[in-house]
Amino acid sequence: MTEGPAKKVKIFVDGAEVEADARDNLIEAARRVGVSIPYFCYHPRLSIAGQCRMCLVETSDAPGRLVPGCQVRVKEGLKIVTNSPAVKDNQRGCMEFHLVNHPVDCAICDQSGECKLQDYYMEYDHQPSRIRVAKLNKPKREIFGPLVVYDAERCIMCTRCVRFMDEIAQKPQLAVVQRGTYSLIATFPGQPLDSQYAGNTVDICPVGALLNRDFRFQSRIWFVNKSPSVCTGCSNGCNVYVEGRGNVVYRLLPRRNEEVNQVWMCDQGRLTYHATNERRVQWARTGRGENAASVGPRIALERAAELLRPLAGQGSVGIALSAQCTNEEAAAAFQIGAQLRASRYFLGSQPAGDSDDFLIRADKNPNSRGVRLVAEAFGVKLEDAEAVDGVKALVAMRTDGLPAGKLARMEVFVAIAQNEDAASAEADVNLPCESVYEQDGTLINWYGRLQRTWDSLPAPVGDAAPGWSWAKRLLDGLGGVGPTSAAEAFRTLAAKSPHLEGLTFEALPEDGIVLEALLPKEWPARAPRPLPGAHSIRGPRPPAVKVGDEASGGSR
Amino acid sequence: MTEPAHDQDPLALEAEIPTSLMTVHLGPSHPAMHGTVRMTVTLDGETIVNVDPEIGFLHRGFSKSSENSTWHQVLPYTDRLNYVSPILNNTGYIMGVEKLIGLRPTERAEYLRVLGGEISRICDHLTCVAAIGLELGAFTVFLYAMEARELLWDRIAELCGARVTVSWTRIGGVATDMPPGWEQKLRDCLPRVLELTDEIDTLLTRNRIFVDRTRGIGVIGADEAIDWGFTGPCLRACGVNYDVRKAHPYSVYDRMDFEVPLGSAGDTYDRYILRLLEIRQSHRIVQQCLSQMPPGPIIIDDWRYALPPKKEVFGSIEGVMAHFKLIMEGIQVPAGEVYVYTEGANGELGFHIVSNGTGKPYAIQVRGPGLPILSAMPRLIKGHAVADLIPVFDSINMIGGEVEQ
Numbered sequence: 001m002t003e004g005p006a007k008k009v010k011i012f013v014d015g016a017e018v019e020a021d022a023r024d025n026l027i028e029a030a031r032r033v034g035v036s037i038p039y040f041c042y043h044p045r046l047s048i049a050g051q052c053r054m055c056l057v058e059t060s061d062a063p064g065r066l067v068p069g070c071q072v073r074v075k076e077g078l079k080i081v082t083n084s085p086a087v088k089d090n091q092r093g094c095m096e097f098h099l100v101n102h103p104v105d106c107a108i109c110d111q112s113g114e115c116k117l118q119d120y121y122m123e124y125d126h127q128p129s130r131i132r133v134a135k136l137n138k139p140k141r142e143i144f145g146p147l148v149v150y151d152a153e154r155c156i157m158c159t160r161c162v163r164f165m166d167e168i169a170q171k172p173q174l175a176v177v178q179r180g181t182y183s184l185i186a187t188f189p190g191q192p193l194d195s196q197y198a199g200n201t202v203d204i205c206p207v208g209a210l211l212n213r214d215f216r217f218q219s220r221i222w223f224v225n226k227s228p229s230v231c232t233g234c235s236n237g238c239n240v241y242v243e244g245r246g247n248v249v250y251r252l253l254p255r256r257n258e259e260v261n262q263v264w265m266c267d268q269g270r271l272t273y274h275a276t277n278e279r280r281v282q283w284a285r286t287g288r289g290e291n292a293a294s295v296g297p298r299i300a301l302e303r304a305a306e307l308l309r310p311l312a313g314q315g316s317v318g319i320a321l322s323a324q325c326t327n328e329e330a331a332a333a334f335q336i337g338a339q340l341r342a343s344r345y346f347l348g349s350q351p352a353g354d355s356d357d358f359l360i361r362a363d364k365n366p367n368s369r370g371v372r373l374v375a376e377a378f379g380v381k382l383e384d385a386e387a388v389d390g391v392k393a394l395v396a397m398r399t400d401g402l403p404a405g406k407l408a409r410m411e412v413f414v415a416i417a418q419n420e421d422a423a424s425a426e427a428d429v430n431l432p433c434e435s436v437y438e439q440d441g442t443l444i445n446w447y448g449r450l451q452r453t454w455d456s457l458p459a460p461v462g463d464a465a466p467g468w469s470w471a472k473r474l475l476d477g478l479g480g481v482g483p484t485s486a487a488e489a490f491r492t493l494a495a496k497s498p499h500l501e502g503l504t505f506e507a508l509p510e511d512g513i514v515l516e517a518l519l520p521k522e523w524p525a526r527a528p529r530p531l532p533g534a535h536s537i538r539g540p541r542p543p544a545v546k547v548g549d550e551a552s553g554g555s556r
Numbered sequence: 557m558t559e560p561a562h563d564q565d566p567l568a569l570e571a572e573i574p575t576s577l578m579t580v581h582l583g584p585s586h587p588a589m590h591g592t593v594r595m596t597v598t599l600d601g602e603t604i605v606n607v608d609p610e611i612g613f614l615h616r617g618f619s620k621s622s623e624n625s626t627w628h629q630v631l632p633y634t635d636r637l638n639y640v641s642p643i644l645n646n647t648g649y650i651m652g653v654e655k656l657i658g659l660r661p662t663e664r665a666e667y668l669r670v671l672g673g674e675i676s677r678i679c680d681h682l683t684c685v686a687a688i689g690l691e692l693g694a695f696t697v698f699l700y701a702m703e704a705r706e707l708l709w710d711r712i713a714e715l716c717g718a719r720v721t722v723s724w725t726r727i728g729g730v731a732t733d734m735p736p737g738w739e740q741k742l743r744d745c746l747p748r749v750l751e752l753t754d755e756i757d758t759l760l761t762r763n764r765i766f767v768d769r770t771r772g773i774g775v776i777g778a779d780e781a782i783d784w785g786f787t788g789p790c791l792r793a794c795g796v797n798y799d800v801r802k803a804h805p806y807s808v809y810d811r812m813d814f815e816v817p818l819g820s821a822g823d824t825y826d827r828y829i830l831r832l833l834e835i836r837q838s839h840r841i842v843q844q845c846l847s848q849m850p851p852g853p854i855i856i857d858d859w860r861y862a863l864p865p866k867k868e869v870f871g872s873i874e875g876v877m878a879h880f881k882l883i884m885e886g887i888q889v890p891a892g893e894v895y896v897y898t899e900g901a902n903g904e905l906g907f908h909i910v911s912n913g914t915g916k917p918y919a920i921q922v923r924g925p926g927l928p929i930l931s932a933m934p935r936l937i938k939g940h941a942v943a944d945l946i947p948v949f950d951s952i953n954m955i956g957g958e959v960e961q
Contacts, residue, residue: 102873106880113884122888123879126859129874224885517958 006036012079022483025249026069026080029053037082038091038100038120038143040206041158042070042447045263046167049159052098054120056090057082062406066090088124095125101136101181102207102551103153111208113221119154127362138184146176147267152184155209159344160380161185161201168264169197185209196360199267203253207352214271215251224250227456228510230443232324232436234353235363235444236527239511242273242437242456249273249437249457257511260449266360268353277436279419282462285430297431297463303431305477307412308340311393312478315343322398322547323349323365324418325467326453328489329433330371332482333397333469334378339480340395347371348401357524361446365400366436369518370444377497378456395474397426398433399423416470431474438467440486447529448518450500452508558889575601580942584613588691591956592840593930595945602941609936611927611960618961622920626886627727630917635721637922637958640683641676641901643669643712643957649920651806652896652907653727656889657864664852664917665729666808671845672724674838675712675742678749679705680901680953681789681831681838686827688950691761692769697756704752707745714738727741728862739846746839753835761829769865770825775946776937777822784935788903789830790952794822799932800899811848812841824944827951861887886915900925902953924958 007022012192013030020029020338027037027227028044040052048071056066059078066086081087098117106112138152154456161186162174173193187193193201202212224243231238231252241253252273254265284300311317319337321330337345355362375382385401388394391413396402404422407413415427418435429510436443441453468489470483485488487505494500499515514530523529578599582850583589618637622630635642645670654661661669684700689697700709709719714735716722724731760766776784781817791798799816801809817833819826855862857877868875891913897906903925912918929952937948 104871104873104876106873106876118877118881121877122860125874126878127874128859128864129872302734523638536756 001029009074009076009078011074011077013217014080014082014159020074021465022074023360025072026057026059026067026072030080030082035082037069037123039114040120042158043160043163043204046163049163051158052094052156054091054094054124056094057087058084059123073438075337091120091124092127096127096129096131098218099125099129100133100154101130101153102156102459103135104254105151105154106499108218109154109208110211110221111205113152114334115208116206125511135359135501136181137420138182138308140187143189143192144210144336145195145198146199147270148193149211149213149216150185151209151211153208155185156207157183157184157185158206160204160206161210164197164201164204165193165195167193171195171197174200174201189285190243196266196268196354196356197264197358199270200264203263212251212270219245219250219536225456225458226253226453228255228295229437229456230414230445230451231265231269232275232365232443233266233272234355234361234365235365235368235446236261236359236361236450237366237443237449237512238265238269239451240269240361240436243435244457246373247438247457247459248462258275259514259528260360260445260451260512262528264334273355273437275419276457279421279462280461281417281420281424281430281432282464284432284463285296286393286428288426288428292430297465300429301470301473301477304414304431304474307428308393308395308414308474308478310376311340311412313341314393315341317342318344318346318388320346320388320394320402321371321384322347322385322396322400322402323347323363323368323371323438324398325367325371325503326436326439326442326443326486327367327374327493328483328486329397329467329471330367331378331489331493332475333395334374334470335393335480336397336471336475336478337380338378338480340467342391344391344393345375345382346385346388346402347375347392348396348399349489350400350431352506355524358526359528363446366445367443369446369448370442370450373499373515373518374493377493377500395424396427399427414474416467418464431470432462433467433470434460434464438464441503442486442490442506443464444518445512447520447523448515449530450503450508450515452510467547559648561943579604588949590687590950590956591959593954593956593959595949597942601943602943604937604940604942604945605756607937609930609933611956613929613960614956615960616957618922618940619920622852622917623651624654624916626883626915627889627917628887630880630956632721632723635723637924637961638680638900638902638926638955639720639957640955641673643672643676643679643716643724644680644898644900645905647673648896648898648905649907650725650727651898651925653907655885655887655894656892656909656911657861657887659728659856659858660891661729662853662856663808663850664733665854667845667849668730668733668805668854669725670809670812671842672712672715673720674841674845675708677901678835678842679712681709681835682708682753682754684831684950684953686768687827687953688785688824688947689756689766689947691946692766692951694759694766695788695808696762697759699791700752700755700759704749706741707749708769711738711742711745714741718751726786726855726862729853729857733854743846746842750836750839752904753832754784757832761832766902767825769944770828770947770951771821773824773836773875773940773944774827774951775821775823776936779849780935781822781932784932786910787928788900788925789834790827790903790929792832793819793830795820796866799917800897800904804897806898808845808848809841812844814838814840814844821874824947824951839909847866857902889913889917897923900958902926902955905958907941922958925953926952926954926959930954930959 039055041049057068058081166172190526200208229242239257240256283294284297286303287293317340319342321333350364353364356529396415399417402423407426414429416433417424418433475482491504568675582595592613598606634645637645654666682705686698688691688700713719716724739831781794814837864875889911893910906923908921910919
């Protein structure tokens, strides 16, 4: 997408003058003055289909006729009318036809509450149907692929999913088959919908036809709270919404950020929340194996301090941290290291995986850049966690990539661990760590974008607390000083790192800040990147763009 | 050491005993403190020096609760404003919402609302008279009034499905029509209600004890009553001809032939007498409603506001979607601000409603008729004997639910 200088044209929407971008279609132009033209098939990032006919409006160019607002571009002096009787009549007629074969499914449909059919029916139709024909029966649960299931009866044939797979995912795995009212969406024989971006078809589906198999029947959408965060699946750092209730996350949805993920995210990323719900270290405990006992945070911390205190300053303590840590957690880990005068530092991480030229990066850790930046700020050299050795005691801020066999031989091993794994099983003291989705913090993505995360769940799992909070309490026991909040941890870090100079935690924008010195020289072909003139560490913030927040509210 | 005074002067025994003021708490949990209110009474012997009515024991956070409820979910809260005549509150609130939308209910619904409202008014007045009789020792009056009220509440239960918590009106109409045979049942029981009212009339109105205890007690003049914000029977007892049904006719009251009884003295007795007279006027309105009521739908047929029929909800996608949106997100009421006032059983019942164009009210405040009148209690009772407090308090018929929102 090349962004040339925007040429402005003046048009009139229902009599109101609008200065529109010359590339706008009528829907986007009307949106600029808060006039919403309804649509199902149009999507700002996909090609135009003109499939649903909901967006028909009157224009001065074609008096007496209705033209599709998605397809027609603005031109100087054009007058459009979105509320005339003819337009309203068409909208009502469209809705009536869209619903002819729609099953009475709201009560069992995951889309209920974020369904465009429901919204538009109440806004533009709100009448009983006059059509008396038996509804067509179509396939109700076609498994399209690992993440997506299709209900043909609910489908209104907008073809957004087909166009998405062709144009954005660039894996044409979906197609329209059959004719007329019998048409439906289908995969090709022997070819499941297995693209890594298949989940986005569920988001852009305006109705409940395509559903996420992972989320299906798990929760009604009005029971979950939506909170912004950053995906922890890889180093791209896609902006997401975490939807959860109590201490359970139900799903992740992409959050719009032009410079990171546009409005998309990958399927691997969508599933990262499972680590927040499952296999959690719940309670602070002491002892390994059979001797393990949940003793509560206070006694566990006392025990940890008791074990570590005699070894402090003897050059036999190591600190391990993970590329899954937030910057605040990493900084706090180095504070423990300084207090114990640790001799060696180890960095663990999730193993690298597949990558592509769009949103998926090979580094499956959200904060490799960040942890290295923090280490640099504290003047610490990081070694690979595989080589963890040569120390009597180890304090681990998250346990990713730590070799359990070597930990078993460690005299003292204190772990601040999120999930139960081979490494956390070897810990003398286990302090349950909150996941990134549960805590305030910052991450730095692969190209050097500093992004905020937020505490998205009101209730903690067991004793779980952010890593920096455990570090602070441990430091209290060791006679040191630790951060009392994520903001304070960031402040400590920003004072040490030239990259973060002048930044404060509270003032970080919701969509992040680019640390210019970290920007790479080479970019994957389609990877979103900072827009020219966009906010860098010193630059101004770009104006908020209103068009096309398509994925961030389900289908809207 | 000096001798006590009376030892030297026998007349000292006859001297006035110097007394100090005594403060007594009446209520909140006292049988005569209807609606859970506390009176902090300052007494000089038997004489009331001051009364400080203290409300708050029945506070339910009506306004705040309403802001977190959809427009229809507010309805049950209005039942509990004046729980003796809930249909009148339902109607007042729903009229406000309808005014915001710019909607008229069906004609039959208008008649049903007036019919239900006037039955409720009779119940409210019967309750007031029952209490005033009971607490002056006339237990028979209480039993008669309760018999009449039970007859009517049974009819209301048959009509709405509940005696008190009726939640009967709907935006654009009412929830239920008269069940088959109900009209005749009502016609059959109304004469008995009037008979019992007459019975009460003969027992109290010319009863020497009752008249002595109520006439000239708790007097307030017309101008002063207006200044205090009196409305309803308490204001009309002072001779002020103000009844919202006549002064600003709403619903189908302009088609009803009824009179507004007026008192003159503004005392407890007149407030009692007014209620008896109004019961008879309400009875006239009920009879006219029954004879004038047209057939037709009881609620408008517009799925933006009225729930679709259950057949459509379970059997058609249009119905289930309308139902879902109305229940989950609420009726979409245009942004605006209205004040709607109706004649409640005890005076002007006003709803000030602000909408920001969503499925939930932005703000609702209620002008309950009871609060201004209750606040005049000190003015009404000062200088009277402590025994007069209860009849005066009975006669203003404070209802806790609407005084404390």
